[in-house]
Amino acid sequence: MSAHHPVLQSLAYNFWYGATQALYGIDLAVPRHAVTALIGPSGCGKTTFLRSINRLHDLTPGARHTGDIRLEDTSVFASRSDPVTLRRRVGMVFQRPNPFPKTVYDNVAYGPRLNALAPDRELPDRVERALRRAALWDEVRDRLREPGTSLSGGQQQRLCIARALANEPDVLLMDEPCSALDPIATQRIEELIVELKQSYTIVIVTHNMQQAARVSDYTGFFYLGRLVEFGQTEQVFTRPADERTEAYITGRFG
């Protein structure tokens, strides 16, 4: 485990959709400036856990939880930590690219405008910085006024990453960000993820174990709503402590 103090911490976190329990006592510490991968078969709760971190379940009818998730030692559920402030600090990239039907520029400027993070004259710089960090600037510098939806799938996903980065979050949540992309676009995103961990803490949910092995520093294996194993990626993949982890990563189920 990292010597640093964890950015995110989940403490005995249980989660229910109505009467169905989806997560059981998740204890997890997410190390700073590293990539943490959450793997596991479909329906194991990894996406549910990811969406708990930025409280995207707030609007799901019948959703409830016990336990706690802490961001820099403050509970994300504390009544004074409003989900709007939380989500500005915790960016999210979704399974399918979901740019707004606005221009490339307006997509990236969305967060800073919404949250009044920067005066108007600084907006262009901020947009450029976010697009550069998302490794998209060179491809779209002449297309900033075109609709974001006119880009290719891989570019759209990097646009969504740029949109999230424009808020200058501390943590970036990625929910299977490459599942809708071709192998080349996937590779570009993976390279980007490795680059981004210099400045951000990244939590990525993935179905693709090679991807987890390639990009992550830490890996958590979810199974049937429980966090079965968590550790450094190398250790989880070469010397798993739990036989279920071993069975999953060697492809015996999932």
Added chain:
Amino acid sequence: MSSPEPRWTLRGPNTGDRAYRVVLTGLALVLPLLILVLFAQLVVSALPAIAKFGPSFLWTSTWDPVAEVYGAAPMIFGTLASSFLALLIAIPLAVGVAIFLTEFAPRWLRQPVAFLVELLAAIPSVVYGLWGIFVLIPFLRAHVVPPLKAVLGWTPFFQGAFYGNSLLAGGIILAIMVVPYIAAVSREVLLAVPSSQREAALAMGATRWEAVRSAVLPYGRAGIIGAIILGLGRSLGETMAVTMVIGNRHDIGLSALQPAYTMAAAIANEFTEATTDMYLSALFEVGLILFIITVAVNALARLLIWRVARGAAVGSRAL
């Protein structure tokens, strides 16, 4: 065309298929044909009036059956003004209802309220008219017009005495009648906005209202415009309820408190007393103008929706 033979020749010609196609083609052509016939009929019947009054029919205000002088400007104005007023009231109301029902209402409330709103469309027009005369107008006279005059009486829109039957009453009745159309279609449109758009906005730190305003509404813009146009088309042609409350006076006035007239109301009111050929022909010309305005408004709207939707579709296909 590189394939040797079209597939169907392999099976041999099929008489059933051919007959089916001929019948369907015929049926499909009946409706456009009907529109053309209707249009032609209107033109032919309006010809005497067109020949006598020329284009000035559109901008003169005299309507004198005794002297046989006709000008339709007040009705054209009244039709457009009452529909404009109706949309002014109905758009925020209907779009608001749609947003509430799709984004904010508790789940158990959504279906019943949507049902009740759509039920408004099932009430016969003449019942709206009666309600307008006996409920709406007294209410306006007692509770709405006095404060309106006190605050906005200095503007040209609320000048003069209020006798009840007025542009205002007509506009409000029309608004109530078009709300269910706009609300129902807008609701469908908002339901069709993918949740990924909402989540994208929420995950960026938008409040629920900001997510609606900055992500959901822009995404559904084309469809909402379509809904509004549908409402406009309905209100331009609405006859019974309007004629019962609008006052039916041939006059152009900016004040919403004054009586006015619409083309549809004039046709319905006057065709029984149109004893001379020229009178009848003038009414036919009014009908022709109403027809053209309605078709033009709808065509313009479809063009608009088509262009906006095409822009959005390019992106949605890439997803």
